[in-house]
Structure formats: C-alpha cells, structure tokens
Amino acid sequence: MKVKYFAWVRERVGIAEETVEPPASVRTVDDLIGWLSKRGEAYAYAFETPKVIRAAIDHAHVRPDAAISGAREIAFFPPMTGG
Amino acid sequence: MTVVATIRIQETDFDIGQEIAALTKGRSDVGAVVSFSGICRGSENGEPIAALTLEHYPGMAEAEITRHADEAISRWPLTGLTVVHRVGRITPGENIVLVLAASQHRQAAFQAAEFLMDYLKANAPFWKREESPKGASWIEARDHDDAAAARWTKS
Numbered sequence: 720m721k722v723k724y725f726a727w728v729r730e731r732v733g734i735a736e737e738t739v740e741p742p743a744s745v746r747t748v749d750d751l752i753g754w755l756s757k758r759g760e761a762y763a764y765a766f767e768t769p770k771v772i773r774a775a776i777d778h779a780h781v782r783p784d785a786a787i788s789g790a791r792e793i794a795f796f797p798p799m800t801g802g
Numbered sequence: 803m804t805v806v807a808t809i810r811i812q813e814t815d816f817d818i819g820q821e822i823a824a825l826t827k828g829r830s831d832v833g834a835v836v837s838f839s840g841i842c843r844g845s846e847n848g849e850p851i852a853a854l855t856l857e858h859y860p861g862m863a864e865a866e867i868t869r870h871a872d873e874a875i876s877r878w879p880l881t882g883l884t885v886v887h888r889v890g891r892i893t894p895g896e897n898i899v900l901v902l903a904a905s906q907h908r909q910a911a912f913q914a915a916e917f918l919m920d921y922l923k924a925n926a927p928f929w930k931r932e933e934s935p936k937g938a939s940w941i942e943a944r945d946h947d948d949a950a951a952a953r954w955t956k957s
Contacts, residue, residue, distance in 0.1 A: 725859055726929035727940045778862035780925065794859060794927075798943030801856065801863075801887065801928025802840055802899050802919060 720787070722755070724765070725796035728772065731765035741787075748774045749783040751793065766795075773798060807871035807883040811863055813890040816900055825882035825904040832881050836911040838901045838919055844894035846941070852933040854941075856889045856898070859927035863887070870921040874903070877917070878910035885918065887928065917954050924951035 723736040745754045749769070756766040766772060774781050775794045787793060808824070810816075818837060826832050842854050867885050874883060882904035892898055899922070903914040930941040 723859070725927065726857055726931070775859070775862055775927070778859075778865045780866075794862065796859065796927060797929065797940065799923075799925065799927055800930045800941045800943050801858070801926045802923035802947075 720790050721792045722751075723792060723794040725794065727797055728765050728795050731761060733761050746786060746788070747783065748776070748781055748785050748787060748793070751787055752783070752795070771797060805875050805880050805882060807868065807875065807885065809864060809867050809871060809884075810886045811858060811860075811867075811889060812886065813888065815888070815897055816886045818897075818900060821884050821886065821900060821902055825884060825902060829881070831906060832904050833906045834908040834911040835882075835902060835904045836908070836915040838899075838915050839897055840899040840919075842892045842894050842896050842898055846932060846934075849934050849936070851894060852935075853891050853893045854898070855891045855931045855933070855938075856887075857929045857931065858887070858889050862927050866926045867922065870918055870925070873921075874914040874918050878903075878905065878914045880905045880910060880914055883914065883918075885922070887922070887926070889928070920947075920950040920954060923947040 722739050724732045729735050741754050745751050752766050752769050755762050772795055776790045777792055822835055825835060845851055871883050880903055884902040886900040888898055901915050901918050903911040905911040924947050931938055932941055
C-alpha cells in the first residue's frame with residue numbers, strides 16, 4: 720500500500736510518500752503507526768506522540784482503530800489548520 | 803433545480819466580485835449572497851509574520867470540501883455555493899479562502915457559509931506554515947475550531 724505524509728509528519732519522516740508492505744499482524748491504523756515507528760529514528764520522531772497524528776484511508780478520515788486491509792493509500796498528518 | 807457547488811484549490815488569488823457575479827448573473831431567484839473571506843494576518847499572538855505557506859493533500863482536499871458542500875446543499879435551500887482555497891505562499895493582506903453561499907433568503911446563506919467554514923477549518927486537509935523573524939514553524943490547530951465544527955452536529 721502507498722503511505723503519504725504531510726506537513727511536519729512529512730518533514731520528520733523525510734519523504735512525502737512510499738510504498739510499504741507491513742506483515743499481516745499489522746491490522747489497524749494504530750498498528751501501522753507502531754510498525755512504521757520501528758523503521759528508524761526519523762519515523763520514531765514523526766510518530767512520537769501518536770494521539771496527535773490524524774490518518775486517512777483512501778481520502779477519508781479514519782480513527783486509529785480502523786482496519787487497513789484493502790487500503791490503497793493511507794495518509795498521516797497533523798491536525799488540520801486550513802481555512 | 804440541482805445545485806452543484808463550485809470548488810477550486812489554486813495558487814492564484816481570486817476576485818470576490820467576479821465569483822459573486824458567477825452566482826447571480828442572469829438570475830432572478832437569488833435574494834441573498836453571503837461572502838466569507840479568510841485573509842492572511844500580519845501577526846500571530848503579537849509576533850510578526852512575513853508569510854504563510856499552505857500545504858494540502860491533493861485529491862482528499864477536494865473530496866472533503868465536496869462532501870461538506872454537498873451536505874450544506876442538502877441542509878439549506880441554496881441556489882449556489884462556491885469554495886475557493888489557495889495553497890502555496892501567501893503574504894499578509896492576501897486572500898486565503900473564499901466561501902460564498904447564495905439563496906433566496908439570507909438565513910440559509912448565513913448558516914451555510916458559517917457551517918462550511920467551521921467544517922473546513924476542522925476537517926479539510928490543509929496545513930499552514932508561518933515564516934516569522936524567529937524562523938518557520940507549523941501553525942498548531944486550535945481546539946475551538948473542533949468545537950465550532952461539532953456544534954453543527956448537535957440535534
């Protein structure tokens with residue numbers, strides 16, 4: 720699946736998007752955050768406070784317990800500040 | 803008649819008069835147009851700002867605005883609706899966002915415009931980075947923006 724990062728999450732991870740293949744044990748958005756956090760210091764820094772991270776699956780907002788199976792694109796970003 | 807919202811995300815500025823004319827030109831059923839413009843301030847919490855840079859999530863930003871625009875159209879008897887959101891670098895005094903709601907009577911137009919702005923603030927995937935003499939930093943979300951959006955879901 721494709722993973723995208725925005726705003727300071729993107730800056731901390733160091734890339735805007737990538738394709739990942741997490742193991743089957745990674746079932747939810749929260750699981751994915753935990754799995755990504757272990758990929759290196761940059762990821763650990765980006766996801767150091769998981770509760771402030773917002774997520775979207777295929778362009779729709781989701782909660783941390785949302786299942787990721789079948790997702791084409793998952794995005795992680797800070798709370799929004801548009802308007 | 804089916805109302806289709808006009809939604810644009812663009813780097814360039816917009817002309818409010820031209821956008822209003824697009825909702826009213828050649829029509830006699832529009833009795834009210836409410837216009838909200840969000841403008842870049844020159845200071846934040848007493849600190850001067852040189853510019854804002856707006857980042858967005860292409861695809862999802864359009865989808866979220868469309869979803870909320872469609873909800874506004876289903877909740878209020880509107881004759882037209884326009885949302886324009888700028889991205890990129892914006893300096894103090896420049897426009898950031900425009901919401902226009904048109905209807906036969908003012909109440910629907912006022913309410914729809916306020917509803918859309920409250921929802922866009924809390925749910926549309928845009929992020930502001932500010933440049934100040936101290937350097938650049940991402941603007942933090944405000945809890946009262948979430949509260950403003952939530953009040954529209956109360957029964």
